[in-house]
Amino acid sequence: MVRIRVLVVDDHRIFAESLAAALAAEPDVDVSAAGSGPAALRCLERAAAEGRRFDVLLVDADLGGNLPGMRPAVPVQESNEDGLVDGISLVAGVRSGQPGVRTVVLAEKDDPRRAGLALQAGASGWVAKDCSLSRLLTVIRGVLRDETHLPPALLTGVLRELTAARKHRTESERLVESLTPREREVLRCMVAGLGRKAVAERLFLSPHTVRTHMQNVLGKLGVHSTLAAVALARRAGVGPVDLAGDVVERGGQLA
Numbered sequence: 078m079v080r081i082r083v084l085v086v087d088d089h090r091i092f093a094e095s096l097a098a099a100l101a102a103e104p105d106v107d108v109s110a111a112g113s114g115p116a117a118l119r120c121l122e123r124a125a126a127e128g129r130r131f132d133v134l135l136v137d138a139d140l141g142g143n144l145p146g147m148r149p150a151v152p153v154q155e156s157n158e159d160g161l162v163d164g165i166s167l168v169a170g171v172r173s174g175q176p177g178v179r180t181v182v183l184a185e186k187d188d189p190r191r192a193g194l195a196l197q198a199g200a201s202g203w204v205a206k207d208c209s210l211s212r213l214l215t216v217i218r219g220v221l222r223d224e225t226h227l228p229p230a231l232l233t234g235v236l237r238e239l240t241a242a243r244k245h246r247t248e249s250e251r252l253v254e255s256l257t258p259r260e261r262e263v264l265r266c267m268v269a270g271l272g273r274k275a276v277a278e279r280l281f282l283s284p285h286t287v288r289t290h291m292q293n294v295l296g297k298l299g300v301h302s303t304l305a306a307v308a309l310a311r312r313a314g315v316g317p318v319d320l321a322g323d324v325v326e327r328g329g330q331l332a
């Protein structure tokens with residue numbers, strides 16, 4: 078029998094434990110649980126290193142911080158880090174690091190905008206948390222056949238969101254193309270979170286010159302803050318500078 082390895086990622090311990098225990102009762106499912114995004118990433122890395130990768134991640138759409146609860150029936154891996162990884166970011170990170178793992182987002186309520194973001198990030202499905210176990214198992218097995226699962230009521234809204242995202246991406250790409258090569262380098266450094274001094278040291282420029290380049294970038298992109306510039310750059314597929322080596326640029330994530 079081919080077994081399906083599932084990782085439940087939810088910071089509500091009681092829900093995570095209950096769902097993991099229900100799935101573990103299935104004869105062809107092996108299940109683990111993680112109580113945070115960082116803990117989930119560690120589980121994935123450890124499993125990959127041991128040659129037993131997970132097949133499917135069930136990720137809480139509202140993943141945030143850990144909540145106290147009772148002792149788990151299936152051990153929940155806790156995070157020892159202060160940083161948090163939200164659900165959509167976790168989906169994107171898994172797609173980038175382990176593209177063979179399918180992710181399904183579990184949500185308290187239907188939200189076309191967030192469901193669209195989840196699909197763009199690489200999720201294969203969006204499922205209500207109160208769905209039946211049989212429905213969830215159907216989705217798990219379906220995404221392993223490269224199916225995409227959405228509630229019928231969300232289809233129109235998600236398609237609208239994806240169409241809008243494509244339009245925004247095209248506009249963002251046009252604006253980024255207006256930058257000079259040096260300004261694009263500076264933008265990539267901004268995406269990586271580098272400040273003016275760090276950018277100056279990396280590009281062998283004076284802080285004053287970097288400030289001028291940053292102002293030019295904001296002006297050409299039509300934004301008023303570094304955060305807005307970074308958001309636009311990511312929509313255009315501009316990745317961060319590789320802090321360990323050369324500049325890298327990621328492709329877009331919209332299928």
